[in-house]
Amino acid sequence: QVQLVESGGGLVQAGGSLRLSCAASGRTFSSYAMGWFRQAPGKEREFVAAIRWSGDITSYADSVKGRFTISRDNAKNTVYLQMNSLKPEDTAVYSCAATTRWRTTAHPSGWYDYWGQGTQVTVSS
Numbered sequence: 001q002v003q004l005v006e007s008g009g010g011l012v013q014a015g016g017s018l019r020l021s022c023a024a025s026g027r028t029f030s031s032y033a034m035g036w037f038r039q040a041p042g043k044e045r046e047f048v049a050a051i052r053w054s055g056d057i058t059s060y061a062d063s064v065k066g067r068f069t070i071s072r073d074n075a076k077n078t079v080y081l082q083m084n085s086l087k088p089e090d091t092a093v094y095s096c097a098a099t100t101r102w103r104t105t106a107h108p109s110g111w112y113d114y115w116g117q118g119t120q121v122t123v124s125s
Helices: none
Strands: 004-007 010-013 018-024 033-039 046-051 058-060 068-073 078-083 092-099 119-124
Touching: 004 092, 018 033, 018 092, 018 119, 033 068, 033 078, 046 068, 046 078, 058 068, 078 092
Parallel strands: 010 119
Antiparallel strands: 004 018, 018 078, 033 046, 033 092, 046 058, 068 078, 092 119
């Protein structure tokens, strides 16, 4: 069992930055690949970024490439999402999730076994 708790969301102006954190419980954090997903009002949940268990491989949605960076600290059981050059269209509830499966080219939400409660990110224009 893994419990995930996100933090770091908030209100920021377009062009600004935020760093999200996701703290995981349990001693097996390094066994899980971690992902960030987001869901805007009236829209389906979409993949944002993912990182493999050792942190050696990352993957991003095209919409955030070059602006967002995912990282993890296995000693702290934490995964991060650094978001720069934020745009109003980045406004959404961001959730982290854990999975034992990995494929660099695909990250279906159905592969993820554990989810956090989400944190709101609002980008004003």
